[in-house]
Amino acid sequence: MILPVSNPAAAVRVTPLDPDAFAPFGDVIQNPSTHASKPDLESVAANQGSATKWLDVTRLDNWYEGRCKSGQKAKSVMNMFVCKPRELQKKDGVHGVFPVRILERHPFTPQTFIPVGLGADDARTCYLVIVAPTLPLGSQKRDSTNMAESPLASAYPPSPPRRKRSLRERLLGSRPNPFTNDFTLRTTPSTAISQIHEPRGPGLPDLANLRAFIARGDQAVTYGPGTWHAPMVVLGERPVDFVVVQYANGIGVEDCQEVEINKGLNVLIESGATNLKAKL
Numbered sequence: 001m002i003l004p005v006s007n008p009a010a011a012v013r014v015t016p017l018d019p020d021a022f023a024p025f026g027d028v029i030q031n032p033s034t035h036a037s038k039p040d041l042e043s044v045a046a047n048q049g050s051a052t053k054w055l056d057v058t059r060l061d062n063w064y065e066g067r068c069k070s071g072q073k074a075k076s077v078m079n080m081f082v083c084k085p086r087e088l089q090k091k092d093g094v095h096g097v098f099p100v101r102i103l104e105r106h107p108f109t110p111q112t113f114i115p116v117g118l119g120a121d122d123a124r125t126c127y128l129v130i131v132a133p134t135l136p137l138g139s140q141k142r143d144s145t146n147m148a149e150s151p152l153a154s155a156y157p158p159s160p161p162r163r164k165r166s167l168r169e170r171l172l173g174s175r176p177n178p179f180t181n182d183f184t185l186r187t188t189p190s191t192a193i194s195q196i197h198e199p200r201g202p203g204l205p206d207l208a209n210l211r212a213f214i215a216r217g218d219q220a221v222t223y224g225p226g227t228w229h230a231p232m233v234v235l236g237e238r239p240v241d242f243v244v245v246q247y248a249n250g251i252g253v254e255d256c257q258e259v260e261i262n263k264g265l266n267v268l269i270e271s272g273a274t275n276l277k278a279k280l
């Protein structure tokens with residue numbers, strides 16, 4: 001089932017994939033000793049000293065239990081996606097334009113894409129990571145789509161009845177956090193790292209804050225659980241193979257949800273944003 005959503009945002013420019021900038025959406029997996037931007041990771045010596053083992057480079061938590069409506073157990077799955085390069089539209093002064101027409105999310109699982117066989121400095125091929133925050137429920141009144149009544153809501157148990165906020169909560173200005181679970185009213189600051197790893201809520205994508213990152217062959221990416229993202233976009237000359245790791249329980253609406261963006265939302269790939277020599 002694809003839900004139509006309207007597109008309020010102007011074009012979005014791609015920026016290089018960086019762990020800090022991507023942190024609200026998930027993890028960038030890269031070797032801290034060969035990248036300028038270093039995620040805060042610990043390492044130990046391994047393999048008789050011939051290897052450095054970086055610990056916990058990403059998280060793979062199963063959030064189905066107690067959260068998905070069917071109660072169906074999920075198992076870990078590893079698939080391979082062989083992604084062909086996408087056609088770009090042309091525009092003066094930029095390499096090209098990719099119109100994002102579909103966003104999807106996996107409400108109860110992170111999903112890790114690991115490119116294999118794509119060189120760090122491959123000047124012919126790279127990939128885009130396109131993500132959007134989740135709107136709090138109830139913020140889509142202007143949209144023709146009422147999420148609470150949409151087919152996507154059938155993945156989630158009914159939300160608890162709305163209660164009046166206490167004076168303390170009102171004074172603290174608490175509001176649902178778009179990067180975590182909308183059902184949980186929080187009164188504490190939302191920066192704690194553990195909250196970032198919780199599933200995003202059931203709201204629609206916040207298209208006004210969509211982000212697009214350009215990734216190199218020596219970077220893998222984990223979309224946090226429930227993070228809205230575009231289906232993988234490879235740019236350049238040849239297909240890229242990705243090993244993809246996630247949980248799934250076989251119930252369509254609980255494993256993957258999609259929305260279709262009216263008219264598409266343009267991502268601009270500017271000449272300076274990529275080391276691609278290939279003609280896009």
Ligand SMILES: NC(=O)N[C@@H](O)C(=O)O
Binds near residue numbers: 104
């Ligand atoms: N991200 C992507 O390309 N596709 C998926 O998330 C999928 O599960 O189909």
